[in-house]
Amino acid sequence: MRDTQTSRHPDPTARRSRTRWRTLAFLAIDATAWVGGFVAAAWTRYEFALTTTQLTRAAGCGLIAAGLHVAVAGARRVRSGRHPLGSLQEVRGLAGTALTTIAIVLLGVLPAGERPVPASTPLVGGALALLFMLAVRFAYRHRRDLALRPDVRSSAPVLLFGMGDAGQGLLHALLTDPRSRYRPVGALDDDPEKRNLCVDGIRVLGGRGDVAEAVRRTGATTVIFSVANADAALIRQIREATLNTGAAFKVLPPVRDLVDHRITVTDVRDVRISDLLGRRQVVAEMAVRTNGLTGRRILVTGAGGSIGSELCRQVMKADPGELMMLDRDESALHALQMSLDGRAMLDGPELILADLRDDEAIRRIIRERRPEIIFHAAALKHLTLLERHPGEAVKTNVWGTLSVLDACQDVAKFVNISTDKAADPISVLGYSKRITERLTAHAASRFPGTFLSVRFGNVLSSRGSVVTAFQRQIEAGNPLTVTHPEVTRYLMTMQEAVHLVLQATEIGRDGEALVLDMGEPVRIADLARQMAEQAGSDVPIVYTGLRPGEKLHEDLLGTGETDARPLHPLVSHVAVPPLDPLEVSGLDPFDDPEKVITELARLSDQPTARPVQDAVVELPTPR
16 A cells, blocks of 8 residues: 555654745745746746846846745734645635735836836736746645545445535545545436536536446446435435446435534445435434533433433433443343443443332432433333233333332433334233323322423334344345234334434423324335345245234324424324323232233223234245
C-alpha cells in the first residue's frame, strides 16, 4: 500500500517544520505570480517590446504588490483565521486579498505624474497573478486528493445508487480514505436532473434500469445502496438487479442511524431483513429527545433481554446519573456489561441480580437505590409455553409487575413494556400483559409519578423472534415453519421498539398505553420467502397450523379503543381501565391450567375464544 499516512501521530516538530516550509514555498510562489503577472501585463501593453527600464519598473511594481499581498493576507488571517490550502474558503480569501492589493497599487499609480507602469498593468497583472496562484493551489489540492483515494490494488470497485446528500456524503468518505476497501467508479440515480452529473470525478451513469449496464461498463464488483430512507420495494428491486449481475449488494443505514456522526466507510453494511420490509422510514421519522434522562437515576428490569439490553445502551448515551440493570439471568448481565464496557468484571453496583418473583427483594432494591425512572422490560414472552404453563405468567408477568409497582411510590416515571397481543387478547401472554397495563393504570391513580405502558409488535431479531428462528432453520437447512399461509404480524425493529420506550418518557401521560404506528402488517410467509431468497436457500416452507392462543391477524388497538394521536403523528395514546391489585391477589398459579386461563381472561376483561388449528401443508419456497 502507499505510505500516505506513515503514522497516526506524526512528530509535532516535524509537522511544524513541514508546515513552515510549505508556507514559505507558497509565499515564494505568490511573489513570483505578482512579479510575473505585472511583467506579462506590461509586455502585452507594449506589444511584446519591453525596454530594460520598463521591465525593471514592472518587476519592481510586482515586488511591491507581492509585499502588499503578504501584508493584506496577514491582516485577513488575524481577523478571519487561516483556511485549508485549496479550500473554497481559501480561494475566497485569496481573491479578496488580490483585489485589495490591486486596488492599493492602482491608487498609488493613478495620481503619479509619470506612471512607473501603465494604469492597466495592476488590473491585468493582478488578474494574471491571481489566476496563477489559484492554479497552483488547485494542483496542490488535486495531488493531495489523489493521494487520499483508495489504493487500486487493495480496494474493490463499487457503484453507488443514490446521489442525494447521503450518497454524496458517502462518496466523499470513500474518496478521502486511503485505507478504504471500496473505490467508487460510478454512480446511479433516478433523478433526471442528476444524469451525467460528475461529483469528485465520479459520474452518474443512469438510473434503476441501468444497473446491469453500469456494472458491465465499470467492472464494479459491489453496488452500495445509498438512498438513506428509500422504500422497501426500491431496495428489493436494486438488490435483485445487482445480484443478477453477480455483484455484491450493500446498503447505507437509515438517516436516523447516522445523525450523530459524519458518514464513514464503516457505515456500509449488508442488507438486513428490516431494510427489505420497509422499516427504515418509520425509524427515520421517530425523532426522540433523551435529555429527560440526563442526570437521572434509572432502573431497567429485564436488562439482559433483547429490549432491555438495547434500552440500556441507548440510556447510557443520554448520560444518566446512574443506570441500574436488573435481571435474574447472570449470563445475560455478563453479556450486557461486556457490550457496554468492553469488559465484564460483574463487581459493580450497576448490575443487580434479582428475580421479580422475590417480592421482598424487589421492594428492598427500589427502596434502597431510589430510582427516579423505571423501564419495566422483564417478562415471560413465549406464547406457546405460557399456554401450557399459565401459572408462570401469573407469577412473573402479573405478580412480578405488581411487586415493582407497589414499591414505586416515589418514582417519577414508570414505563411498562407491553405487547400488541394485549389488544383484544386471546392468549395467556396477551391476558397477562393486558393485566399489567391495567395494574399500571391503577398505580397512576395512586402515586404522584407518571405511570404508563407501551405496546410493541414483534421485534425483528430479538431473542426468540420469527426472524431469529428462520435464520437458524436456514443455516441448518431445515424447512421454514409458518403457522398459516395468511398469518400476518406487525413487525418493528429493535431501534423502533427502544425509541417508542424513550418517546414514552417524554410524551406519555398517566394511565395510558402508547402504540407505535407500525405501518401495514407483514405476511409471515412472505417474510420466510424473502429470507430464504436473501440467503440463497431453497428450503421449503412448512405450514404447521395456528396454535392455541395465536391469532391469524394481530390488532394494535382493542375493541372500543380510540386511535388518538395528540402529541406525535406516529404514536397513538390509548386509555386503559385500571385494575385493583386486590383482584389479582386471589389468582392461584397452581390451579388447573384451564381455570387459571379463565381467571386471567376475566381479569383482562376479555373472552376466552380460541382460533381453530389448521392442517399441516408443505410447499416449496419460490426462487
